[in-house]
Amino acid sequence: MTGTNATRRWQYLDHIRRNLGPFNQDSDVSEEALEALGQAKILVIGAGGLGCEILKDLALSGFRNIHVIDMDTIDISNLNRQFLFRKDDVGKHKAEVAAAFVEKRVKGVKITPHNCRIQDFDEDFYMQFQIVVCGLDSIEARRWINATLVNMVDMDNQDSLKPLIDGGTEGFKGQTRVIFPTLTPCIECQLDLYTPRAAVPLCTLATIPRQPEHCIEWAHIIAWDQEKPFPDLDKDDPEHITWLYQKASARAQEFGITGVTYSLTQGVVKNIIPAIASTNAIIAASCCNEALKIATTAAPALGFEESYMMYSGDDGIYTSTFKYDKKPDCAVCGEVAKPLQVDPSMTLRDLLDSFAVKPDLQLKKPSIRADDKTLYMQFPPSIEEQTRSNLDKTLKADLGLDVGHEIAVTDPAFPALTFRFILSFT
């Protein structure tokens, strides 16, 4: 491709890159600054609904060196929105197929796929990028990359600060966030935006089901364990889902409950969130618009003032941008321990269980220490065994915890993090 053609090809983008506008009058539009976009290395996490869109949008925003991480393979239910995949691609790695497709369509862009988990890479890997864009459906993965990027910041090295742009969707709703690690509120600071769904009490499932969901959860949690029809439950295996569906249907019939369907069974067991092409297009493009603005200064980006854009499209169209504050007691970017109010007569087990549903914690496998002693550790098995007897002890009378004591909680999902609390009693 000749130079003139390249210039002509990117002329629309160049209009706004070469000409200063009223809202970016201090921007640098020298050839050198313009060159930086093509040189920038950008990381995309997730090659699913958002990821496919993000790769397309970045490639057509002038980014030429893109990496993408996704461990998943393509499923037939992806095809209604993950537009880089075809029926013949079912079963292949998402990152690989998506990268190859966009490389082929948009000449001159290099996309490197990684078919693995984000946790498989260390800080050295993440250090090579200038911007990270996330299109994930897992809160846990978001928290992990957020903690990693915040921990990487070295105040003496400007390049260690990687802007994190995070998109998320659910049905007709979505959000875009821009985070400058350590400088602006991080994902952990805003964790209470995601409220974990309250679980149905086990006794409801076991004795007094009322809803089709109760019958399905019963089949999933109780009947499966009792009967073990297959060695391990594979939520993507139709035979396994069919087994659960039949169990749930039988139970529903027994109690006179209607509404158990295959689709509902699958939805409950896999916790399926509705997803459509249009919302993904909106949120991914909004993320990439922010990435382009950060990389080129062609217009002011979200981040330092307002950092959060919320989108809702089921009742008309509504978007708004918010300013969040950094939390001084954030476990990732804060400096101080959080206050934690508990009932002194509760058991350690109750306390640990409560961490799973606490909106600002959401820890599934917590271990806990107090000042100098280990109260309970999930790993290794020998310590777990030694500390297990503490689980049924009460906090104050048995374990001697008191007001003002500091406790520290960790979870294998976030190895870099310690959640510190100062106790007070109800």
Next chain:
Amino acid sequence: MAEIVTDQTPAVLRGPTEKEKKYDRQLRLWAASGQAALESANILLVNSGAGTVGVETLKNLVLPGIGKFVIIDDAVVSEPDLGVNFFLDESCLEKSRSECCTNLLLELNPEVHGDWYPKNKEKLDLRYILNSSGPFTLIMYTNPIRQEDLATIEAYASQHQTPVVCIHSAGFYSYFRFSLHGTFPIVDTHPEVEKTTDLRLLQPWPELSAFAQEMVKEIDTLDDHEHGHLPYAVILLHFLEQWRQLHDGKNPTTPNEKKEFGKFVLSGSRTNNPEGGEENFQEAIDAINKNIKVSELEPGLKEVFNHQVSSEVERQSSFWTIARAVGLFYQKHNCLPLPGSLPDMKAQSSVYVKLQGLYKAKARKDAQEVLDLVRESVGGEHIEPTEVDLFCKNARFVKLINAKLGGPDLGQIFNAEKADDEAAEAMKIETGGAFSLPLSNFFIYLALKATAHSPVATANEIINTVTQLIPQAADYERMGQIAQEVARARGGELHNISALTGGMVAQEVIKIITKQYIPIDDTCIFDGISSRSAPHRRKHPEFALRIRV
């Protein structure tokens, strides 16, 4: 724990079909009925200019499976297209843009059909194509557009009552505007589930009262298990009854009375247990505020009840026939037909299922009464009972789009929006930046619209065009800045802004085709600099602004 695990399974146990698997994530939003509507849709795109926003919109319609689309575009693919349009590649250079985009879009979904025009190098005859490849469910056109093409589209659309959307994307800005030709009612609006609960605690029907009375007949001698499993609806009905006996037959209405009523309910809870209370009583207390209130008509339904139909055709449409019947029902009973769903509440399975059955039976009875009224009206004999059921179930949240006529003119809107901007600035200064209101997107609309037929305009030319309509616009600094920003793009599209706008337009088209959720009424303007969109509503023949907060 129930130990009985039966091996008998229901007769019909069907797994999903291939198509249901593919569309699973969207069927959970608009169900088979919405999908069927999409699959019978035929969408036209009249494309022009940088040509990306319309194609991105189509992408988001082809993926979920519209029946057919047609692209009309007489452009030949050139280098700048390849830097902005994903549905073109180098092999497309010098070829017909409509043909190339159609082919690459069709790769996304083998179930969708597509066609393009013009077929050869012949001169584009828009009128002929409109008449030969329709009828269209909806027409989309993008700016810039030739005046005569726009006139052709508008004439066709108004003759066939076809919804039209105009889309304009340039630089960091975009807008789109729907013209729906008359009122557009939506029954299946999908309100939030929490809002739809209707327990009729203040207007219980005889069967419900009898059921509750029977359960609490000997409330004090019930064993702890039974007492702890009284459904909260029954608890509230019982304590309301008691409350009225103590308060001259009146229900608790003021916040204070409701608080007192809460304490009254709590006093009935048994505390001689390890938990020191009962979950079902707590559920009852939590349900007081939402469920113990006189239901008022939602503004949307009020508008439906007060609407004057404009023609005999509209009058005899099934929507308005059923709406009139529901109106009569409301006049007679002073309440709407019961939706019939019962939220989950702590209860014994058999009790809950019985209570659920009562609500369902009452809903069926109400729907039958509405159906009888429908049958009595002219044309009502052909209306399907399922349509009446759907209306009754959703009656409270039925909504009219494009219902209002008249309103202030452009200049008046301009003044109001400018005043709002100034108030927002003042607020920002007053609070030291701690509190700021968003600025109006209206001026973006004006500046973009000024380039609807001539994309490459200078800021001065844009201001000149705007001031022909609104003389005072020349004096507003922000109007000037926005004109500069539009001029900066020189009619070029940014892929991100077009992808985002294409997502929003597709979403609205889906709502209009499926008649589900609530479509925008009627203009949306996006500012990619501040990352905000704002809906505007155009009121014929002038503009009126309605920013939803």
